[in-house]
Amino acid sequence: MRSRVGGWPIVAALAVIAIILYAVRYALLPFVFAAAIAFVTDPPIVAVQRRSGLPRWVVAALAYAVLLLVVGVLGYAIGAQVARDLLQLAEQAPTMTGNLIEQAAGPNGIVLFGATYTADDILDAIAAGIRELIAAGIVARAGGLTLGALFALALTFVLAPYFMISGPRLVAGTIWLIPPERRHSVLDLLPKIVPMLRRYLIGIALVVIYASIVAWIGFGPMFHLSNAVLLAITVGILELVPVIGPLSSAILVGIVALQQQSLQAAILLVGFVIVLRLSIDNLVGPLVLGSATRLHPVVIIAGFTCGAMLFGIVGLLLAVPTAVCIKIALEHCYAEPVKPAEG
Numbered sequence: 001m002r003s004r005v006g007g008w009p010i011v012a013a014l015a016v017i018a019i020i021l022y023a024v025r026y027a028l029l030p031f032v033f034a035a036a037i038a039f040v041t042d043p044p045i046v047a048v049q050r051r052s053g054l055p056r057w058v059v060a061a062l063a064y065a066v067l068l069l070v071v072g073v074l075g076y077a078i079g080a081q082v083a084r085d086l087l088q089l090a091e092q093a094p095t096m097t098g099n100l101i102e103q104a105a106g107p108n109g110i111v112l113f114g115a116t117y118t119a120d121d122i123l124d125a126i127a128a129g130i131r132e133l134i135a136a137g138i139v140a141r142a143g144g145l146t147l148g149a150l151f152a153l154a155l156t157f158v159l160a161p162y163f164m165i166s167g168p169r170l171v172a173g174t175i176w177l178i179p180p181e182r183r184h185s186v187l188d189l190l191p192k193i194v195p196m197l198r199r200y201l202i203g204i205a206l207v208v209i210y211a212s213i214v215a216w217i218g219f220g221p222m223f224h225l226s227n228a229v230l231l232a233i234t235v236g237i238l239e240l241v242p243v244i245g246p247l248s249s250a251i252l253v254g255i256v257a258l259q260q261q262s263l264q265a266a267i268l269l270v271g272f273v274i275v276l277r278l279s280i281d282n283l284v285g286p287l288v289l290g291s292a293t294r295l296h297p298v299v300i301i302a303g304f305t306c307g308a309m310l311f312g313i314v315g316l317l318l319a320v321p322t323a324v325c326i327k328i329a330l331e332h333c334y335a336e337p338v339k340p341a342e343g
Contacts, residue, residue, distance in 0.1 A: 010179075010182070021311075022310075022311065025311045025312060025314045025315075026312065026313070026314070028314055029152050029156075029313060029314060029317075030152050030153075030155040030156040030158075030159055031159060032314060032317055032318065033156045033160075034156050034159035034160045034162070034163045035163050036201075036317075037067070037156075037160045037163065037164065038160065038163035038164045038167045039167075039197070039198075039201070040201055041060075041063050041067070041164055042164075042167055043198075044063065045059050045060050045063055045164065048063075056165060056168075057165045060161065060164040060165040061161065061165070063164060064160060064161045064164055067160070068157070071157075074233075074237070077230060078230065078233075078234050078237075081227055081230055081231075081234075175187070185332070188332065189325075189328060189329060189332055192328050192332070193324065193325055193328050196293055196294070196324050196328065197321055197324060199292040199293060200289060200292050200293050200320055200321065200324065202292060203288045203289045203291070203292030203293070204239075204289070206288050206292075207239060207280060207284060207285050207288055207289070208236045208237065208239050209236065210236075210280070210284050210288075211235055211236040211239050211276065211280055212232050212233055212235065212236030212237075213232070213236075214276055214279075215231070215232035215235040215236060215276060216228055216229060216232035218269075218272045218273075218276070219231050219232055220232070222272070223265065223268070223269055223272075235276075239280065282301070285300070286298075286300040286301050289320060293320060293323075293324050294327075295320070295323060295324065295327065299323060300320060300323075303319035303320055303322070303323045304316055304319050304320075306319070307319030307322070
């Protein structure tokens with residue numbers, strides 16, 4: 001007869017799993033994104049399946065095709081615009097950079113610590129810095145990271161249909177790994193956790209909408225940039241990807257800023273993006289996500305910070321969902337009556 005699994009063996013197993021996950025945290029990114037896609041698309045898939053009577057794999061395959069179409073259209077529109085901007089920047093970069101530096105330095109140059117630096121001196125220093133970066137292999141490493149990100153993106157779309165089709169089976173298999181005498185607690189918690197996680201995803205969508213609308217107000221009516229709508233949508237969508245997304249949007253806006261005719265316009269544009277970034281990270285994001293998950297904004301900020309320090313991008317992605325699961329598990333545990341002490 002099998003012995004009942006106690007608490008300490010479970011804690012030890014969870015500790016070993018945590019160590020393994022930490023060691024392979026970056027390899028988990030495609031699986032996390034694919035699982036998130038399946039989690040978001042599961043309710044409409046279930047609804048269509050019930051109404052149509054079609055097998056789940058058929059409905060999930062159709063949903064995956066629609067997802068690929070949407071991503072393809074957005075990727076083409078954004079990629080084409082970025083490619084045009086990069087080609088234009090490559091052609092006009094020396095002239096634009098020199099113009100902005102001349103405006104910043106003035107006709108007599110900049111005096112720093114008793115030394116005068118003209119626009120030509122600053123350009124020479126920038127060129128020397130670029131050559132040093134190339135010699136140090138920074139550009140090669142950046143290229144390697146880009147290839148790694150593209151591979152992870154491709155793997156995400158390879159994994160997504162498996163999660164979308166077999167999501168219920170994967171969840172059932174995961175629950176099966178739990179000792180039978182402990183499964184009832186997990187089954188009691190799932191109906192409480194799943195709606196909270198869906199509200200969290202709705203909160204993320206609201207943050208994306210906020211970022212897109214405010215970005216459009218800045219790029220369009222304020223700075224009169226070309227393709228302001230597409231640029232604003234791009235900045236909003238990139239908010240879905242922690243660290244890499246905001247960094248990519250900052251690089252994209254930096255390219256646009258370099259194309260401005262005056263130094264003042266470029267500085268104002270960069271300042272606007274910094275204020276938008278700060279408002280998302282420190283105000284709108286914590287308040288919206290905290291309201292959606294019923295967590296205090298301080299807990300949201302602390303979760304993001306600790307998750308990023310411990311697990312990097314994966315920690316950022318899973319910080320709030322993990323905090324939500326811990327909160328609901330503690331509420332469930334503390335709601336049970338305390339066993340009376342044995343006399």
